[in-house]
Amino acid sequence: QEQKAxxxxxxxxxxxxxxxxxxxxxxxxxGTTITFASKNDSEQENLSFxxxxxxxxxxxxxxxxxxxxxxxxxxxxIVHLNLLPLVVTFVGDxxxxxxxxxxxxxxxxxxxxxxxxxxxxxxxxxxxx
Amino acid sequence: xxxxxxxxxxxxxxxxxxxxxxxxxxxxQTTSHGVKCSLVMDPDGSxxxxxxxxxxxxxxxxxxxxxIWKSYELHKPGSLNFLLIDCLQGKVVMGKxxxxxxxxxxxxxxxxxxxxxxxxxxxxxxxxxLKQMVWK
Numbered sequence: 001q002e003q004k005a006x007x008x009x010x011x012x013x014x015x016x017x018x019x020x021x022x023x024x025x026x027x028x029x030x031g032t033t034i035t036f037a038s039k040n041d042s043e044q045e046n047l048s049f050x051x052x053x054x055x056x057x058x059x060x061x062x063x064x065x066x067x068x069x070x071x072x073x074x075x076x077x078i079v080h081l082n083l084l085p086l087v088v089t090f091v092g093d094x095x096x097x098x099x100x101x102x103x104x105x106x107x108x109x110x111x112x113x114x115x116x117x118x119x120x121x122x123x124x125x126x127x128x129x
Numbered sequence: 130x131x132x133x134x135x136x137x138x139x140x141x142x143x144x145x146x147x148x149x150x151x152x153x154x155x156x157x158q159t160t161s162h163g164v165k166c167s168l169v170m171d172p173d174g175s176x177x178x179x180x181x182x183x184x185x186x187x188x189x190x191x192x193x194x195x196x197i198w199k200s201y202e203l204h205k206p207g208s209l210n211f212l213l214i215d216c217l218q219g220k221v222v223m224g225k226x227x228x229x230x231x232x233x234x235x236x237x238x239x240x241x242x243x244x245x246x247x248x249x250x251x252x253x254x255x256x257x258x259l260k261q262m263v264w265k
Contacts, residue, residue, distance in 0.1 A: 067215045
């Protein structure tokens with residue numbers, strides 16, 4: 001619970017620092033939300049379950065491992081960041097500063113390393129069983 | 130310039146057809162400064178035209194790219210305008226034009242914004258000519 005609260009505080013910081021950002025989600029590869037931070041406190045569709053499959057497909061493009069996928073809709077921009085088995089999803093309006101967001105990726109990766117390792121370990125253990 | 134009229138075909142009336150060579154020349158104008166290939170494909174990933182130094186990878190990128198596009202488009206049908214796929218050794222940007230997809234990919238040194246700008250320019254330029262084509 002304490003770790004979840006810390007994660008939420010960490011994710012909330014993005015909402016204040018990045019213009020156009022409306023929500024940040026942290027989920028597993030199946031799209032199950034671990035935690036999220038949102039300007040209107042409600043959880044919306046974030047396509048993280050789509051990303052896990054898309055990332056694996058994108059990694060077969062002979063362009064190396066997929067790092068992220070950004071989708072630009074008429075009134076929304078969704079950025080998926082590959083930290084498999086974790087997926088970080090940024091949902092913003094059409095003014096979302098995608099460039100600024102990308103400057104935070106290294107910090108995000110480093111901050112989520114221990115959680116990522118724990119989830120990987122759990123997946124491996126349940127796979128062995 | 131992109132299309133020719135064939136008024137002989139009585140069944141379809143004035144049939145608008147595509148000049149692939151002209152389309153390839155248009156695509157070639159975007160293949161500079163790290164851009165490996167530009168292509169126009171149908172939503173199922175079949176390539177209509179391609180240009181660039183690295184067309185060998187284009188079939189795979191077209192097939193997989195169109196599949197990823199379909200997955201993301203389901204979220205808001207008709208509303209997806211661009212898709213940026215950022216990999217460690219290269220980037221792919223896709224956009225839609227008429228009933229087709231435009232795809233530009235480059236190495237890791239190309240900035241995503243440049244690729245997106247090229248796709249936006251291509252889609253704007255090709256929208257009117259491709260809209261005139263007969264789609265069956």
